[in-house]
Structures are given as C-alpha cells and as structure tokens.
Amino acid sequence: MSDLIKRVKAAKRERTMQMWRTFRANRAAYASLYVLAAMALMALIGAFYTPYDPYRIDLSAALGFFSLAHPLGTDWLGRDMLSRVMEGARYTLGISFAAVLLGAALGSALGLVSGYYGGLLDAIIQRATDVLLAFPTILLAIALTSVLGVGIVNVVLAAGIATVPIYIRLVRNLTLTLRNEPYVEAGRAMGLSGPYILFRHILPNLSYVIVVQSTYYMGITILIVSALGFLGLGVPKPIPEWGTMIGDARDYIFTYPHVVLVPGVFISAAALAFNLLGDGLRDALDPRMATLLRRA
Numbered sequence: 001m002s003d004l005i006k007r008v009k010a011a012k013r014e015r016t017m018q019m020w021r022t023f024r025a026n027r028a029a030y031a032s033l034y035v036l037a038a039m040a041l042m043a044l045i046g047a048f049y050t051p052y053d054p055y056r057i058d059l060s061a062a063l064g065f066f067s068l069a070h071p072l073g074t075d076w077l078g079r080d081m082l083s084r085v086m087e088g089a090r091y092t093l094g095i096s097f098a099a100v101l102l103g104a105a106l107g108s109a110l111g112l113v114s115g116y117y118g119g120l121l122d123a124i125i126q127r128a129t130d131v132l133l134a135f136p137t138i139l140l141a142i143a144l145t146s147v148l149g150v151g152i153v154n155v156v157l158a159a160g161i162a163t164v165p166i167y168i169r170l171v172r173n174l175t176l177t178l179r180n181e182p183y184v185e186a187g188r189a190m191g192l193s194g195p196y197i198l199f200r201h202i203l204p205n206l207s208y209v210i211v212v213q214s215t216y217y218m219g220i221t222i223l224i225v226s227a228l229g230f231l232g233l234g235v236p237k238p239i240p241e242w243g244t245m246i247g248d249a250r251d252y253i254f255t256y257p258h259v260v261l262v263p264g265v266f267i268s269a270a271a272l273a274f275n276l277l278g279d280g281l282r283d284a285l286d287p288r289m290a291t292l293l294r295r296a
Contacts, residue, residue: 019284029280032273039270043093046086054079054087054240063256073258075249081262084240088263091241092229093270095155096221102160103221104214107167108206112198114168115175125168132165141224145233152235159224163217170213171206178202208285212278219274226267242267 024030052070058078065073072081114125132140144158178184179202187197228234229243230250237244242263249259 023280023284026280026283028276029283032276032280035269035273036277039089039093039266039273042086043089046083046088047090050080050083050086052080052083054083055238063252063259065256065258072262075245075259076252076256081259084245085242085263085266088240088242088245089266091152091235091239092222092225092243092267095152095159095225095235095241096218098156099159099221099225100163100214100218102156103163103217104167104210106160107164108171108203108210110164111168111171112175112203112206115172116179116194116198116202122172126172129165129168133169137162137166137220138224138227141228142231142233145228150233150236155225155228155234158228159221162224163221166217167210167213171210174206174209175202178205208281212282212285215274215278215281219271219278222267222271222274 056079058074061070061074061078062076063074064070064078067073070080070082072085074080075084110125114122135143141158141162144161145154148154148158184197184201187201192200225234225241226243226246229241229245230247232244232247234244235241237248245263246260246267249256249263253260
C-alpha cells in the first residue's frame with residue numbers, strides 16, 4: 001500500500017511539473033503572469049503608500065505632463081496621476097475579482113444542480129438563464145446598477161450577476177456529460193447523496209474549466225467595472241477607480257490626452273494580461289492539450 005501511495009504522489013508531482021512546463025512554454029501567458037503580479041503589488045502598495053495624496057488638489061500643478069516630480073503627470077485639479085492609479089488599482093482589480101468570484105460560485109452551483117437533477121428544476125433555471133442571456137453582459141450590468149444604485153457592493157453584485165448565466169450554461173453542459181460517467185453511477189449505487197456526488201466527484205473534474213473561464217471573465221469584468229465607472233454608475237467619487245478617472249477626464253482627451261491614456265493603458269493591460277493568462281492555463285490544465293503540445 002505504501003508503494004502505491006508513493007507512486008500516486010510521484011505521478012501527481014510529475015503532472016504538476018508538466019503543467020508548469022506547459023504553461024512556461026506559452027511565453028505570452030508567462031509574461032502576463034509578471035504583469036499581473038506587478039499590478040497586484042502596485043494595488044497592495046497603493047493601499048498603504050502613494051508618492052502624493054491622491055485626493056490633494058494643487059491647481060498650480062494642474063494638467064502637467066510627465067516629469068520627474070510627477071512621472072505620469074497630473075490631472076486638471078493638479079492631483080498626481082501615479083498616486084491616483086495606485087490608489088485606484090485596488091478598487092478596479094479588487095471589485096473585478098470579487099465579482100468574478102461571486103459569478104463563478106453562484107453560476108457554477110446553479111449549473112451543477114441544473115445539469116445533474118434535470119426535470120422541472122432544470123427547466124426553471126434554464127428559462128431564467130435564457131432571459132438573462134438575452135441582454136448583453138454590459139447592458140445587464142448597467143441595468144442592475146441602475147436598480148441597485150451606486151456603490152462598491154452594488155457594482156460587485158451587478159458585475160457578478162451579469163456573468164452568472166454564462167457560468168450556468170457552461171457548467172450545466174459539462175455536468176450533463178459527466179453525470180453518466182461510471183464513477184458517478186457507482187456513487188449512486190453506493191447510496192451516496194446527490195450533493196456529495198456533485199461536489200466530491202463532478203465538480204473536481206470541472207474545476208479546471210471554471211478556473212480557465214474565470215480568468216477570461218476577469219478581463220471582461222475589468223472592462224465592465226471600468227465602463228460602469230466611466231458612465232458614473234461605479235464607485236462613488238472621488239475614489240480614483242480607473243474607469244471613473246477616464247470618465248472624469250474625457251473633456252481633456254484632445255488637449256491633454258495623458259489624463260485619459262494613463263488609466264486607459266492600465267485597464268487595457270490588465271484585461272489583455274488576464275486573457276493571455278487564460279490561454280496559458282487552458283493549455284496547462286487540459287491534459288489533452290498538453291499531449292498535443294508534447295507531440296508537436
């Protein structure tokens with residue numbers, strides 16, 4: 001028995017190393033990991049330290065371009081752009097992460113229940129999903145925010161609920177395939193409960209798909225949160241959330257474009273990095289993709 005356990009552990013270690021080698025082979029995904037780590041570090045540092053007070057107004061330094069004193073310039077009120085970007089990183093990234101976590105948890109749970117039990121419960125969940133999918137994600141988020149009101153918690157709820165139907169449909173379709181697998185039928189024959197089979201046997205086999213899709217949706221959610229901020233439906237002012245910074249500075253886009261470009265570049269870089277990271281995780285976590293890469 002001990003030899004068997006050792007072989008299983010060795011196989012797991014080899015599988016983990018193979019996943020890491022496959023991920024590193026995707027140079028764009030590997031580079032995106034460093035970009036996201038730098039942004040996460042910036043958000044963490046920005047919570048405790050910024051070069052200047054991001055809310056301090058200094059009209060004498062208004063609309064300054066890049067300089068040693070202000071590496072990313074200043075806005076129309078003389079506020080340091082670097083400090084505001086650092087302060088806003090934890091709001092844009094933090095809200096997006098919380099929204100994706102909410103959408104993945106709620107959508108995956110409903111998708112598992114819908115796909116495994118079927119029947120009337122499945123029909124009710126799927127018809128509600130069809131109604132939500134009839135709206136583009138950004139419009140659904142705008143509608144929910146309009147109902148819930150402006151605020152950090154409300155933005156998390158709106159952006160998270162907007163992604164729930166996508167998770168429901170994805171997880172349900174995969175659950176329909178897995179519920180007839182021999183190990184699931186064996187669990188039923190042993191008298192195991194439905195929730196135990198769902199969360200002990202089916203969910204682990206779907207986890208890599210949920211992780212990969214959540215990485216993609218993280219990029220999409222950053223754009224949604226930023227769009228809500230741009231429209232004035234995001235976090236309350238004067239919090240320098242990146243989308244809110246663009247919305248407030250749009251009057252200066254042609255005369256002083258740096259006040260728009262600076263937060264815009266960070267939004268674009270974060271969304272692109274999460275999409276590239278999702279590509280790398282897809283290749284690394286999918287055994288079939290790893291086999292194809294080895295053959296290539």
